[in-house]
Amino acid sequence: MIDSLPIPLSPPFTPAQQTMLINLVRRAARAEIMPRFRTVTRADASTKSGPHDLVTEADHQTEAMLARGLQRMFPHALIVGEEAVAAKPALRDDVSEAELAIIIDPVDGTWNFVHGLPLFGVIIAVTRFGRPVMGLLYDPISDDWIIADETSPARLEAALGVAHPARVSRGGELADLQGYMHYYLMSQSRQEQLAPLLPAVARCIALRCSCHEYRLLAQGAVDFVMSDVLNPWDHAAGVLVCQQAGGVARMLDGRDYSTAITKGVLLSAADQATWTRLRDHFACLLD
Secondary structure, X not given: OXXXXXXXXXXXXXXXXXXXXXXXXXXXXHHHHHHHOOOOOHHHOEEOOOOOXXXXXXXXXXXXXXXXXXXXXXXXXXXXXXXXXXXXXXXXXXXXXXXXXXEEEEEEOHHHHHOOOOOOEEEEEEEEOOEEEEEEEEEOOOOEEEEEEOXXXXXXXXXXXXXXXXXXXXXXXXXXXXXXXXXXXXXXXXXXXXXXXXXXXXXXXXXXXXXXXXXXXXXXXXXXXXXXXXXXXXXXXXXXHHHHOOOEEEEOOOOOOOXXXXXXXXXXXXXXXXXXXXXXXXXXXXX
């Protein structure tokens, strides 16, 4: 059984290796993402699961460059990208079985990217047997990133060595909470259950970009992120970053997050009290 296997507690990468990873992501963004921003059009994009789930050459070429670099840097790791899973869905199941996996979301927020909105990012998650142990949320526009591993607090970094701690908000009462919910990705029945409950919170929207939703959660700008679309490339890094910024992230039914979980609702919040208030308020989603 996986649970019986020893899982090392040391960071998955040394500081030097983390720097190599960051530099690889920055190079890929400069080479494959930014030259295409506001030159790619909707006509250039293909669709995957639906008409609003877009993919472009920026996604494919960035993932290819990152996968090649990561495999050279970490030859024993399983490298899994969002676009590779789209082509071969069974790859997703391999992540939870891998002692060390690196998950790539090459352009998170492709809809924004295609429509010229400067709100997209690159997400890299490192997992051990499906449990996140490192996360990187990179913004190609501002060329900065939030990074955390299981033994270090989350921090916002930029070029030239600028670094600041990332810290979640203080949370609060239900009526004061602001956050992100992937409402329109939910089934119609869940939307109907949720709709009467949304006015009880101060604000609940979505950015079409998990990278920036989790970044803003980790920086205290919002109080929660909730989703029932559990793609690991969207959430594994953000869960760890939230936790290492002082927040709480787990499934709505109380389970710890793992990439092996494919159904349920993931709730990340500023603190335990806020998480519990939101869990209780949205308890209909547990049915």
